[in-house]
Amino acid sequence: MALCVIPQPIHPVGPELLRAAGIDVCMAPDAALLAAELQRADAAIVRDGLSEQEVDSAPRLAVIANHGTGTDKIAVERAHALGIPVTYLPDANVLAVAEHAFTLMLAAAHNVVAADAATRRGNWRFKYEGRMVSLYGKTLGIVGYGRTGRLLGEMAARGLGMRVLVWSPSADPAAIAQGGARAVPTLAQLLAEADVVSLHRPLRADTRHTLDAAHLALMKPSAIVVNTSRGGLIDEAALVEALAAGRLAGAGLDVFEREPLAPDAAIAALPNVVLTPHVAGSSQEALEATARRCAQQVIDALAGRMPEHMLRPEVWTRRRAVA
Structure with a gap:
């Protein structure tokens, strides 16, 4: 029986579909178990990536299904060199990510996190002291115009009358x-023109630090930065400096240059930042759809059918044989 290893939790519908198709499933939440199971795995569904060493340690691996869009944490080149197709999902969670970006920009503008903390402490004076701004009629700048960026733009224009x-x-x-x-x-x-800047680009060598110190310096002091794409798109140290110095009003971040974010990270100490732990695409609806489609990609690949979305479809013609 073929085996699919899943290092991070996914919606139960994924394993259910795999088992119904006659594929065994092993959840491998720790490094030692993952290392052992990769030696006999025919497939993997990953949310947090797969290293080159891990790919090399899996002699039977015939497909890697990425639980989402970005594949920068998977050793894609090594997998392809070994004839292992890497699949992805370009649109399963785009609505959830757009909604989360919308949430972050509103939360940052309305100082929601600080207001929540003040309320819990009984500090009712926050009502007079907290700084909140309206986004209605302001300008949203979208960097990268894929499905998520387009959805966010439509939400902002229709819901908040934003340019x-x-x-x-x-x-x-x-x-x-x-x-x-x-x-x-x-x-x-x-x-220079935007009141909110939201990033929606993949992380590549040419997109790393799209917002560096020089670019951050071009923004209005009243502006807000939102990132639900990839942490490496922003020079985090430069962002911390700009926020701490008051050269930017705030930020809403779901992704970081190093994940998980360390508790003592400088960005976590700033009061004008809203932080979430890379959960933008994790609505229950998105998780179910993503798990379902990942499972189907694995089922198809192991049955000799070309999966719907592959990073390089040409790898299919020279794929590693299913054991």
């Missing part, structure tokens, strides 16, 4: 206009 600007080197300006937004030619222009 939406987009900078995306790969997006069609006509598609941006169709989504009710306006394309701008440079990132610098977007940063």
